[in-house]
Amino acid sequence: MSTGSRVPVYELMGVREVAGGLLLVPPGAAGRAADELRLRLAAQELGRGRWEAVAQGFSDVLVARRRPADGGPPVLVKCPRTGEAVRALVRERDAVTVLASQLHSSGLRELLPQTVDSRLGARPPVLVQEVLPGVPGDVLLSRRPELAAAAAASAFRVLDELRGETGGSSRDGRLVDGWLGHRLAVLSDRVRWCRSAEGTAGLLALRAFLRRELTGRPVEVAWTHGDFVPGNLLFRDPADDDPLAAAGPSDDGPADDGPAVTGVVDWADAMADGPAVVDRATFALALGWLLDGRSWGEQVVTALRTGALHRPETGELPPSGALLAWLWHVSGNLEKSRRFARNRRWLREVLVPVLRELAARPAPSG
Structure with missing residues (x-):
């Protein structure tokens, strides 16, 4: 999401780019403990795997790139921090599902982030999506x-x-x-x-x-x-x-x-x-x-x-x-x-x- 301010987040915060287009953000002191707890609880919910990157960004959603322990492809794990963020992820998940069902073009469908696992009603709420290629x-x-x-x-x-x-x-x-x-x-x-x-x-x-x-x-x-x-x-x-x-x-x-x-x-x-x-x-x-x-x-x-x-x-x-x-x-x-x-x-x-x-x-x- 764009904020409309002048300085891009990766310049403002000294963020470095990692594979798959994620931005690795050094966690701030205020939210570090809460975000680490969210990731630990998400890991318990999803099973064994390796966290490869964490993006904090401007929204109230913590996004992590995770590789399953079975060696499968990496996935994006989205952990909403607020009720507003949970509702936004529900809208995103449902919109992509409905749109994909209406598209005839496989090329367009391939541009959409498909849901791998949705546990937005759980504690903690989690949405898992496939990693799309590109920058x-x-x-x-x-x-x-x-x-x-x-x-x-x-x-x-x-x-x-x-x-x-x-x-x-x-x-x-x-x-x-x-x-x-x-x-x-x-x-x-x-x-x-x-x-x-x-x-x-x-x-x-x-x-x-x-x-x-x-x-x-x-x-x-x-x-x-x-x-x-x-x-x-x-x-x-x-x-x-x-x-x-x-x-x-x-x-x-x-x-x-x-x-x-x-x-x-x-x-x-x-x-x-x-x-x-x-x-x-x-x-x-x-x-x-x-x-x-x-x-x-x-x-x-x-x-x-x-x-x-x-x-x-x-x-x-x-x-x-x-x-x-x-x-x-x-x-x-x-x-x-x-x-x-x-x-x-x-x-x-x-x-x-x-x-x-x-x-x-x-x-x-x-």
Whole structure:
């Protein structure tokens, strides 16, 4: 999950990359004992095996890479720390199961993290998933930002294929109300400022703007990921390829030496009939933060003022798409962890500027 702050986690915390795309984070003193206990209890629950890496990250989920004692392939063990995190993992598990059952393309199904074992109702709750190959997109692009356009093209090909299998068009205003209602309620419930006069005015203006832009006209709907940031995509790093294989065109056609998508993870915010533009706009906003250090709030305010969200790697997207992606992002973060509501910098840079901009805009005439 992306936080919208400027410094990537692996630079901020001195994290080192390990095989399979995990980030090995030295445990902080505050949570070390509790996390070690979680891992010990999970090990007792799952049986003998060897822990190979532990990733703490920003969410309330402890993620470990574990190799079973029988020599089988490694797996990811996800240990939620809070009730919100348990519910997020339940949503992720169920969304992947339902989506996989609806896909005809085996290529798309191979990008999904399949569940190996689910014990989310146990104590401790645990979700075990297969390890997908590849390097997280934020890691890859921080090392090689020149690959951003090629990575975006690969990511959008996945979205096009997903839209082709699950997409359609809708004019149903009730669908729009369903997209907005719960997410706006999360902001109002979790963030005290959103219940102030200014915050309430911003939420009302946000709802009015999006209903005006999205109702009464065809809106493309499809299975949406909901947090389609580079860090939730795994890529094949072209630097790892056989140099002879990527040297140039072959008899079968031009060589594909770009960073192809090898996996898409963290489906907790997925929706079967979501607005298709959300994932494209989310990827564009995440690139703006990752490559340029521009917060999500700054980018969305700019899109509102200029009439478009534009990046050279992703093209031009409407401000309604930027607002939907922002709403998915902030509500998803707040729903997964209450820590965001206490993070003053995140509120100041990501959430508050957008609602203030909307509240200050004159109401449309007529």
